[in-house]
Amino acid sequence: MTELLITSILILVKLILVFAAVLGLAAYMVLAERKVLGRMQLRYGPNRVGPFGLMQPMADVIKLLTKEDLVPAKADRIMFLIAPGMASLIALLSFAVVPFSPPITLFGRTIPMVVCDLNIGLLYFLGLSSLAVYSIALGGWASNSKYALLGAIRGLAQLISYELSMGLAVVPVVLTAKSFSLTEIVVSQADWPNMLRHPLAFVIFMISVMAESKRTPFDLPEGENEIVAGYHTEYSGMRFGLFFVGEYINVIILGSMVTVLFLGGWHGPLLPPIVWFSLKVLAVAFCFIWTRGTLPRLRYDQLMHFGWKFLIPVALTNVLITGAVMLAVGP
Amino acid sequence: MIGSVVFYLLAAATLTATLLCITRTSPVHAVIYLVHAFFDLALIFYLFGAPLVAAWEMIIYAGAVMVLFLFIIMMLELATGGKPLTVDRRRWVPVLLLSLVTLACTVLLIIQDPSAVGSGPAYHVSPRDFGTVLFDRYALAVQVVSFQLLFAAVGAYYVGKGEPRKRGEQSS
Amino acid sequence: MNLWRDIKGTLQAYAVTFSYLFRKPTTIQYPEERRTPAPRYRARMVLTRDPDGGERCVACHLCSAACPVDCISMQAAEAPDGRRYAAWFRINFARCIFCGLCAEACPTLAIQMSPEYEICKRDPLSLVYEKEDLLIGDGGKDNDYNFYRHAGIGVVNPRGGNADEYGPVDPGALVP
Numbered sequence: 001m002t003e004l005l006i007t008s009i010l011i012l013v014k015l016i017l018v019f020a021a022v023l024g025l026a027a028y029m030v031l032a033e034r035k036v037l038g039r040m041q042l043r044y045g046p047n048r049v050g051p052f053g054l055m056q057p058m059a060d061v062i063k064l065l066t067k068e069d070l071v072p073a074k075a076d077r078i079m080f081l082i083a084p085g086m087a088s089l090i091a092l093l094s095f096a097v098v099p100f101s102p103p104i105t106l107f108g109r110t111i112p113m114v115v116c117d118l119n120i121g122l123l124y125f126l127g128l129s130s131l132a133v134y135s136i137a138l139g140g141w142a143s144n145s146k147y148a149l150l151g152a153i154r155g156l157a158q159l160i161s162y163e164l165s166m167g168l169a170v171v172p173v174v175l176t177a178k179s180f181s182l183t184e185i186v187v188s189q190a191d192w193p194n195m196l197r198h199p200l201a202f203v204i205f206m207i208s209v210m211a212e213s214k215r216t217p218f219d220l221p222e223g224e225n226e227i228v229a230g231y232h233t234e235y236s237g238m239r240f241g242l243f244f245v246g247e248y249i250n251v252i253i254l255g256s257m258v259t260v261l262f263l264g265g266w267h268g269p270l271l272p273p274i275v276w277f278s279l280k281v282l283a284v285a286f287c288f289i290w291t292r293g294t295l296p297r298l299r300y301d302q303l304m305h306f307g308w309k310f311l312i313p314v315a316l317t318n319v320l321i322t323g324a325v326m327l328a329v330g331p
Numbered sequence: 332m333i334g335s336v337v338f339y340l341l342a343a344a345t346l347t348a349t350l351l352c353i354t355r356t357s358p359v360h361a362v363i364y365l366v367h368a369f370f371d372l373a374l375i376f377y378l379f380g381a382p383l384v385a386a387w388e389m390i391i392y393a394g395a396v397m398v399l400f401l402f403i404i405m406m407l408e409l410a411t412g413g414k415p416l417t418v419d420r421r422r423w424v425p426v427l428l429l430s431l432v433t434l435a436c437t438v439l440l441i442i443q444d445p446s447a448v449g450s451g452p453a454y455h456v457s458p459r460d461f462g463t464v465l466f467d468r469y470a471l472a473v474q475v476v477s478f479q480l481l482f483a484a485v486g487a488y489y490v491g492k493g494e495p496r497k498r499g500e501q502s503s
Numbered sequence: 504m505n506l507w508r509d510i511k512g513t514l515q516a517y518a519v520t521f522s523y524l525f526r527k528p529t530t531i532q533y534p535e536e537r538r539t540p541a542p543r544y545r546a547r548m549v550l551t552r553d554p555d556g557g558e559r560c561v562a563c564h565l566c567s568a569a570c571p572v573d574c575i576s577m578q579a580a581e582a583p584d585g586r587r588y589a590a591w592f593r594i595n596f597a598r599c600i601f602c603g604l605c606a607e608a609c610p611t612l613a614i615q616m617s618p619e620y621e622i623c624k625r626d627p628l629s630l631v632y633e634k635e636d637l638l639i640g641d642g643g644k645d646n647d648y649n650f651y652r653h654a655g656i657g658v659v660n661p662r663g664g665n666a667d668e669y670g671p672v673d674p675g676a677l678v679p
Contacts, residue, residue, distance in 0.1 A: 040520045042529045078423045119457060123386035130394025134366070137401050141359055149405060156402040160395060167390075180383075180458050294520045295513070 014115050018095055026248040027057035033248075033289045040293035064241035072234050076142040083139030084232075084239040087246035090135065094128045094253045097121035099183045101266045101273035114183060121182040122174065125257060126167055129212060133159045135246070136214075136221060140231035151230025154300065155221035158211060161307040162218075166208035168315035172198040172322040173261050186265030193264030200318045202262045204311060206287070209254045211307070214247065215288060217295040220303060255284035337436050338378055344432045345371040351425055358404045362397055367429050369393040374436055383458045542644070544618035545603045548594055550634065551615055551643035555659075558638065559613035559650060562589040566605035566614050574598035575605060575614075586658050592634040597627040611650040615643040 031046065031053065038045025046053040071080055099114035118124050133156055140152025174180060176197060177188035195202045211218040222230035232243045259265060259280040266273030268280075298306070345368050352364035369392045376385040465473060531538055540546070551559050562579035574597075580590035606616050617639075624630050642648060651659040653667060663670040 036524070039528065040523050042523060042526060044528050044530050044532070118382070120382050120386050123383070123390065127386050127389035127394060130390050130398070133394070133398050137398070137405070138359075138363075141401075141405060153402060153405045156398055156405070160398050160402070163395070178459075290517065290520060294516045 011115060015096075018115055019092065022092065022095055022249060022252055023245075025252055026245050027061070029248040029251060029285060030060065030244075031056050032285075033292070036286070036289045037293050040290075061241070064238050067237035069237040069239060070234070072143060072145065074144045075234065076144065079138050079142035080234075081239070083135050083142060084235060084242035084246070087132070087135035087139070088242045088249060090128050090132045091246050091249040091253055094125050095256070097124050097182055098253070098256045098260060099186055099265065100277050112183070118181065120180045122170060122180045122185070122261075125182075126163070126170075129166075130159075130163055132212075132250070135243075136231045139235070139243070140221075143231075143234035145234050147227040147229070147233045148231050150227045151221045151223070151233065154223070154227075155214065155231055158214070158218060158220060158303060158307075161304065162208045162211035162311070165204055165307065165311040165315045166212060168312065168319055169201045169205035169208060170261055171319045172201045175322060175326055182260050186260055186267070189264040190267055193262060193267070195262045195264075198262070198318075198322065200314070201322070204315050204318065205262060206258065207311065209258060210288065210291060211303075213250050213254050213288065215251070216292040217298050218303065219297055220300060223297065251285055251288050252281065255281040255288070258284045338375065340432055341371045341375050341378070341436050344429055344436075345375070347425070348429055351429075359401070362400055362404065363426065364429075365400075366393050366397050367426065367433070369397070370433055371429075371436075374433065381456050381461070383456065383461045540618040540620060542618060543616075544620070545601050545616040546620040547596065547617055547622050547632075548599070548605065548614055548637065549617045549639045549643060550592065550613055550637040551639060552641060553649045553651075554642060554647055555649065558588055559611045559642075560589050560592065561587045561611055561613070561650070561655070562592075563587075563610060565608040565610065569604040569608035571602060571604065572598045572600055584658060585656050589634060592637060593631060594637060595631045596622055597630040612643070612645055612648050617643070 034056075035045035035053070046056045049055040049059045071077060096115040097118050099112070103112045136155040136159075137152050140148040140150075140155065143149075173185060173194050176194060177185040179185065179188075214221050220230075222232070227233070232240055235243060256277075259277060263280045263284070265280075266277045268276035271279075348364045348368035348371065352361045352368065355361040355364065369388055373385040373388040373393075376382075376388060553559055560577075562577055564577065564579070567573070567575040567577065574595040575593070577592040578590040579587055581587050601616070603616050605614050609615075622630065649659065652665055654665070656662055657664065659665075
C-alpha cells in the first residue's frame with residue numbers, strides 16, 4: 001500500500017512539474033513567436049511590458065481573463081463551452097508519455113523521468129492527436145456560424161489527411177526501435193538520431209506535424225483573410241485564450257515528439273540530458289516559427305493534393321523501402 | 332472483483348451510449364454518443380489486457396472514422412437537423428452521466444492496475460505478441476481483408492473519377 | 504519534374520527570413536525616438552507675421568472658403584488706416600484634414616503648414632485653436648515677404664507706389 005502511495009505521489013509531483021513547465025513554456029512561446037516573427041519582418045515585437053517585453057504573457061492573460069465571455073444566442077451552449085477546454089486538455093494529456101531524461105535515482109529509488117511510460121506510448125500520442133480534431137469540429141459546429149463551420153470542416157479534412165502521413169512516417173522509427181514505447185525509442189537512438197537514419201521519414205513527419213498543429217502554411221482552419229478566424233470566430237475572452245494556448249501547447253508537444261522520435265531525445269554530449277531535450281524541443285519550436293515567418297498559406301486544393309497525392313504515397317514507399325532494407329541488412 | 336464491476340459498468344455505458352446514438356435527431360449529437368461508445372469499448376479492451384486494440388479503437392474508429400462522419404455531416408449541412416437549435420440543458424444530462432461513468436471506470440482501472448505506471452501485469456498483451464499472432468496464425472485472413480480494402484479503394488477511385496469530360500464542355 | 508525547383512525555392516525563402524533575423528529593425532520607437540519631419544511637412548497650421556512684426560492675415564476668407572471640411576472661421580475687422588485684419592480667427596483641428604488647401608489659397612502667406620505633428624488631445628474642444636494659439640513670432644517659410652510691399656492699400660508705401668506695382672486704374676478711362 002505504501003508502495004502504491006509513494007508511486008502515486010511521485011506521479012502527482014511529476015504531473016504538476018510537467019504541467020507547470022509546459023504551461024509556462026507555452027506562455028513564453030507566444031512571446032517568442034511574436035518576437036522572432038517581428039525580427040524577421042524588421043520589427044521589434046512586443047517590448048513594452050517589463051524588460052524586453054518579458055511580462056507580456058501576464059498582460060495577455062489578464063486581458064483575456066477580464067474580457068467578456070460571449071456565447072452566441074443560437075449556439076449549442078454546453079458544447080460551445082466545453083470545446084476550448086478540450087483543445088488545451090488533449091494537448092496537455094499527450095505530455096504524459098514524453099520521456100525527458102533517463103531515469104534518475106533519488107533516495108535509493110529509481111524514478112523514470114516520464115509521467116507514465118506506456119508500452120504503447122506512441123499510439124497513445126497518435127490517438128490523442130486524432131482526438132484533437134473534435135475540439136475544432138465541435139467548437140466550430142456549436143458556434144452556429146458559417147465561418148466557424150467552414151473552419152471546422154477545413155480542420156477536419158486537413159487533420160485527417162495529414163494524420164495518415166504522420167502515422168506512416170513513424171513506422172520506420174518503430175521498426176528501428178522494435179517498440180511503441182517512447183523511452184525505448186529514445187534508447188534506440190543512442191548511437192545516432194533517427195533523423196540521419198530515416199531522413200525522408202523525418203521530413204514527412206515534420207511537414208505532417210506542421211499541418212497537425214494548424215499553423216502557417218497549413219492554417220486553413222483559421223484562415224484570417226478568408227473566413228474571419230475559422231473555428232474560433234465566435235469565441236472571446238479566456239475561451240479564445242484556451243484555443244490559443246492549446247495551439248502553443250500543441251507546438252511544444254509536437255516539438256517534443258519530433259525530438260523523441262527523430263532527434264534522439266535526451267542524447268547529446270557534455271550537457272545534462274534534460275538540457276539537451278529542452279534545447280532540441282526549442283529548436284523544433286523555432287523551426288515552426290521560422291516556417292510561419294517564411295511560407296504563405298496553401299490553397300485548399302493544394303493542401304489536399306500535397307497530402308494525398310504526394311506525402312502519403314511517398315510515406316508508403318518509404319515504409320516499404322525501409323522495411324525491405326531492414327529485412328535485408330538486419331539480423 | 333473490481334475488474335468485473337468495471338466491465339459491467341462499461342458494458343452498460345456502451346449500450347446506453349449506442350442506444351442514445353441511434354435515437355438522436357441531431358446527427359452531431361449522435362456522433363458524440365457514438366464516440367462515447369467507442370471510448371467505453373476501448374476501455375473494455377484495455378480491461379481485457381489488449382492495450383494495442385484499445386489504442387487502435389481510439390485512433391481508427393474515434394479518431395478517423397467518426398471524424399469522417401462529422402466531416403460529411405457538416406459538409407452536407409445536416410448538422411442542425413432542419414430545425415433551429417434550442418437551449419435545453421436536460422439534453423445534456425445523459426452525456427454528462429455517461430462521461431462520469433467512463434471517467435470513474437478509468438480511475439478505477441488505474442487504481443486496480445498500478446502497473447499502468449510501471450511494472451507490467453501478466454495478462455497484458457504486448458504489441459509484439461499481438462503482431463506475431465496476427466501476421467503468423469491469421470496471415471491469410473489479414474491478406475484477404477487487405478485485398479478487400481484495396482478493391483474498395485480502387486472502386487472508390489473509379490466511382491469518384493466520373494466521366495471523362497469532353498473538350499469545351501462546361502464544368503459543373 | 505519541378506520538384507528540385509520547388510525545394511530550392513522554398514529553401515531560399517527560409518534563408519531570406521533567417522538573414523532578416525540579424526538585420527536592424529526599421530521601427531522608430533516613437534515616444535523615445537522621434538523623427539524630424541521635413542520642413543515642408545503638412546501638419547498643424549500657423550499664422551505668420553510680417554518682417555515688421557505685423558499680422559499678415561487680411562481676413563479675406565479665402566482659406567475658409569477653400570477648406571473642404573469647413574474648419575476655419577474668422578471675423579474680419581478694419582483698422583483706422585483701412586487695413587483689414589481678423590478680429591478673431593479660429594481653426595478646429597479636430598476637423599482639419601491637413602490637406603493644405605488653405606495655405607495654397609492664402610494671398611498673403613499668412614496661413615502656413617508647420618511640421619508640428621504632435622497635437623493629440625484628450626478633449627476635442629481643446630483642439631479648437633484661437634488666433635493667439637495660432638500666431639507665431641516670425642514669417643514661417645518666407646521671412647522676407649510682406650504683402651503690402653507688393654500690393655494692397657497703402658499701409659507701407661502709398662497705394663500703387665510699390666516697385667513692382669502698377670498705379671490704380673481709373674475706371675473712367677476704361678469706358679470706350
